[in-house]
Amino acid sequence: MHISDGVLPISVTVGGYVASAAIMAWSAHRTNSEELPKLAVVTAAFFVASLVHVPLGPTSVHLLIPGLTGALLGPSAFLSIGLGLLLQSLLIQFGGLTALGANALMMGLPALVCGWFFQKYKGRTQLRQVLVGGLAGASGTALAAIILAILLVTGGEDFFGVAKIALLAHVPVIIIEGVVSAFTIGFLARVKPVLLKPTFTRST
Amino acid sequence: MADVIYIQIPFWQLYMFILIPSALLAAVVVWFRRIVHNRSAPGEDPDWSVPPLTDAAGVSLFHRWDVRCKIVTILVYSFVIASLSHLASAMAAMGISLLVLVITRASFAKVVLRLLAITGFVSMFLVVMPFSAPIHNGDTVLVFNGMDWLSFNLRGLQLAATIAAKAVAIALLMEPLLSTAPLPVTLHGLSRLGVPEMVGQMVLLSYRYLHVFRHEARRMSSGMQVRGFRKRTDLKTLRAVGNFIGMLFVRSFERTERVFDAMRARGYRGRFPEPVELHLRTSDLFLAIAWIAVGTALIAYDRIVW
Numbered sequence: 488m489h490i491s492d493g494v495l496p497i498s499v500t501v502g503g504y505v506a507s508a509a510i511m512a513w514s515a516h517r518t519n520s521e522e523l524p525k526l527a528v529v530t531a532a533f534f535v536a537s538l539v540h541v542p543l544g545p546t547s548v549h550l551l552i553p554g555l556t557g558a559l560l561g562p563s564a565f566l567s568i569g570l571g572l573l574l575q576s577l578l579i580q581f582g583g584l585t586a587l588g589a590n591a592l593m594m595g596l597p598a599l600v601c602g603w604f605f606q607k608y609k610g611r612t613q614l615r616q617v618l619v620g621g622l623a624g625a626s627g628t629a630l631a632a633i634i635l636a637i638l639l640v641t642g643g644e645d646f647f648g649v650a651k652i653a654l655l656a657h658v659p660v661i662i663i664e665g666v667v668s669a670f671t672i673g674f675l676a677r678v679k680p681v682l683l684k685p686t687f688t689r690s691t
Numbered sequence: 692m693a694d695v696i697y698i699q700i701p702f703w704q705l706y707m708f709i710l711i712p713s714a715l716l717a718a719v720v721v722w723f724r725r726i727v728h729n730r731s732a733p734g735e736d737p738d739w740s741v742p743p744l745t746d747a748a749g750v751s752l753f754h755r756w757d758v759r760c761k762i763v764t765i766l767v768y769s770f771v772i773a774s775l776s777h778l779a780s781a782m783a784a785m786g787i788s789l790l791v792l793v794i795t796r797a798s799f800a801k802v803v804l805r806l807l808a809i810t811g812f813v814s815m816f817l818v819v820m821p822f823s824a825p826i827h828n829g830d831t832v833l834v835f836n837g838m839d840w841l842s843f844n845l846r847g848l849q850l851a852a853t854i855a856a857k858a859v860a861i862a863l864l865m866e867p868l869l870s871t872a873p874l875p876v877t878l879h880g881l882s883r884l885g886v887p888e889m890v891g892q893m894v895l896l897s898y899r900y901l902h903v904f905r906h907e908a909r910r911m912s913s914g915m916q917v918r919g920f921r922k923r924t925d926l927k928t929l930r931a932v933g934n935f936i937g938m939l940f941v942r943s944f945e946r947t948e949r950v951f952d953a954m955r956a957r958g959y960r961g962r963f964p965e966p967v968e969l970h971l972r973t974s975d976l977f978l979a980i981a982w983i984a985v986g987t988a989l990i991a992y993d994r995i996v997w
Binding site: 488489490491492493494495497500501515523524525526527528529530531532534535536539540541542543544547550552555559570571573574577578579580581583584585644645647648649651652653656663666667668669670671672673674675678679682686 | 766769770772773774775781804805806808809811812813815816819820822823824825847850853854855856857858860861862865869889890892893894895896897898899900901903904905907908922923924926928929930932933934935936937938939940941942943944946947948950951954959
């Protein structure tokens with residue numbers, strides 16, 4: 488779920504822009520500058536993956552994949568997600584132009600946390616990578632939902648009800664996201680294990 | 692402050708406040724979908740990543756407007772709209788946006804597609820807020836006989852409607868901002884405004900490969916369908932989706948290497964050639980100032996008159 492225009496207080500939207508610009512600069516710094524064009528091409532693949540719909544009873548949900556992005560891109564994930572959200576906002580109106588900074592924080596921070604978590608605990612066996620990957624995928628969406636609720640609550644007590652509903656609506660997505668992430672990580676571990684290390688990150 | 696005004700309403704009239712508005716909304720969505728479906732014949736969607744061969748200037752005031760002025764003005768104006776807090780001024784902003792759409796002759800189907808994209812999020816506010824907004828002094832509340840726990844707060848509805856109007860007003864401006872100049876020119880304008888040049892390049896590359904990977908994903912999913920895969924709510928589907936995404940990533944990472952080699956072979960050294968030379972004229976500035984003045988008038992109306 489992306490925040491549209493006109494929802495958040497103006498101070499929160501401006502603050503979101505400032506904070507995400509700062510993290511974006513850090514993320515670009517941590518990325519090998521030679522590899523930035525490659526990151527852009529990979530971002531397109533993440534964009535397409537996030538449009539995949541999974542049926543859920545009579546309706547369907549689309550994936551958010553902050554957890555997977557973080558696991559595969561490490562610190563570069565924030566840059567990639569910011570870029571992807573800019574494109575989503577400009578091209579298909581997923582997320583408002585003024586709420587872009589807030590949306591980048593909502594998706595990018597969970598990606599950084601989950602990426603760190605995945606790299607730290609992924610271990611060596613395939614089973615463990617699948618389990619940790621699934622956990623990272625699920626907690627990525629859960630964190631994004633929590634940040635969304637916090638952002639909505641900044642609008643005042645009138646927004647409490649909406650924030651609760653938004654949190655509840657994410658529960659099925661969290662489960663689906665966790666399972667799909669586990670399968671994706673399992674697939675990559677079998678097919679191309681080298682991708683499970685952050686690819687474009689500058690070694691420090 | 693005045694006390695809370697309670698209006699008692701028989702229970703059976705509840706449908707007037709829930710069913711009729713939702714039916715109207717659903718009808719509009721279906722109508723929009725049909726428009727988009729009819730207009731989205733293949734080959735009609737112009738690819739903005741391809742630089743223009745002919746000079747398309749002169750189609751409308753917006754096409755001739757200096758791209759730097761256009762970006763700054765629309766961005767500032769969007770923030771002005773986002774900070775409005777009354778329904779009347781938000782509706783006025785929506786009217787201005789509609790006027791801009793008429794002037795720029797933007798594609799109706801694409802505008803409708805954008806509105807469809809925000810419908811889900813915005814209607815969540817419209818449905819939830821009237822019931823969840825806490826009751827303050829001066830509010831008008833509809834209560835239904837026999838259902839004490841359910842109250843319909845008109846202030847909540849007004850708040851949600853204001854949010855919806857603001858969201859629509861800004862979403863309507865996106866098409867005039869983007870479709871009145873080729874994307875490389877817009878991004879060039881952005882980099883001339885001080886945004887690092889790499890940002891524009893990355894947007895351009897992602898945008899280009901977005902189409903490539905979308906085609907790839909479509910090919911993969913038709914392959915899956917041919918082999919008998921149907922999406923259902925079960926673990927098998929999730930496994931197939933997980934593998935599908937994994938495959939998409941493997942192919943995309945492999946493709947980046949080839950893309951980058953090809954770019955370097957053609958002389959890429961960290962920058963693209965400039966698509967156009969930009970010239971700032973007085974009329975560009977005048978239009979920008981006039982529009983910002985409209986925004987200032989809106990916010991003054993919003994803050995002072997109310």
